[in-house]
Amino acid sequence: MKDIDEGMSLVEHLGELRKRIIWVLVVLIIGMVIGIIVAQPIIAYLKTVPPAKDITWNVFSPWDGIRMYMSFALVTGLIITLPVALYQIWSFLKPGLREEEQKASLKFVPFAFLLFLIGLAFAYFVVFKMAFLFTSGISEKLALQETYGISQYFSFMFNILIPISLLFELPIVIMFLTQLRILNPNRLHKIRRYAYLILVIVAAMITPPDMLSAVIVSVPMIILYECSVLLSGMVYRKQLLKDQAWEEEFGAK
Structure with a gap:
């Protein structure tokens, strides 16, 4: 690493951060333009598949x-x-990482x-459909005529999809923080009971108010946490072995 990188001033760091943020915003704008182009065919497709197949959608506002x-x-x-934002975060942190840490952390992107896409699929095909069928069942029991506004329907869907998709990033986040030596499996073991409690609360908040739905969502979340602990342990053990090798080579001198 060059000396100029090691001696970057606060202004230079802020300039680097601004450049990374601008790149992310540019890609976001391009992605939104693509989203506007594909919105109509996606909505048309979603209208033909369950649970929206037999729904007559309405608009309640000109907007x-x-x-x-x-x-x-x-x-x-x-x-x-x-993925661009994750890469920009890695690039910003790269000067402070060792060469082997740079290569290892880049693989997380x-x-x-991939985990985000898996979380998106799980949220749509399992949690959202389960939540929608639950609310529809309540309306049916109360003999209510279901009239759905398109804005309310998709707001309900996105409020479920986005949080669960982000929760599926947990293993990668924990591995990355372990790579940076901020977390380790020992700390994760100590906070396990609190992590479980938080995950169960989040699962209860984004699912219908019944025990079965909360369990169906919280179990994968807890499994993700345990996978995160295992992955953190793998990273941590490699770090200990490298530290031990460094001590044996240079520590005795």
Whole structure:
């Protein structure tokens, strides 16, 4: 690493950060433009598959149609921007990492994007459908006529999809923080009971108010946490071995 990198001033760091943020914003804008283009065919497709297949959608405001385009533009933009944002974060932190840490942490970027997509699929095909069927069942029991506004329907969907997709990033975040020596498996073991409690609360907040739904969502979340602990342990053990090798080579001198 060059001396100029090691001696970067606060102004230079802020300039570097500004450059990274600008790149992310540019990609986000491009992604939103793509989202506006693909919004109509995506909405048309979603209208033909369960649970929306037999629903007659309505608009309750002149802005609802535009709001749908902007909602899909934002979500599409966020999905496209995610790997770029992760890479920019890695690039910003890169000067403070060792060479082996740089290579190891860069591998997290594609896996983080893959986990986000898996979380998105789980949220839509499992949690959202389960939540929608639950609320529809309540309306049916009360003999209520279901009239759905398109804006309310997709707001309900996105409020479930986005948080769960982000929660699926937990293993990557913990591995990355372990790589930076901020976290380690010992700390994760100590906070396990609090982590479980938080995950159960989050699962209860984004699912219908019944025990079965909360369990269906909280179990994968807890499994993700335990996988995170295992992955953190793998990273941590490699760090200990490297530290021990360094001590044996240079410590005795």
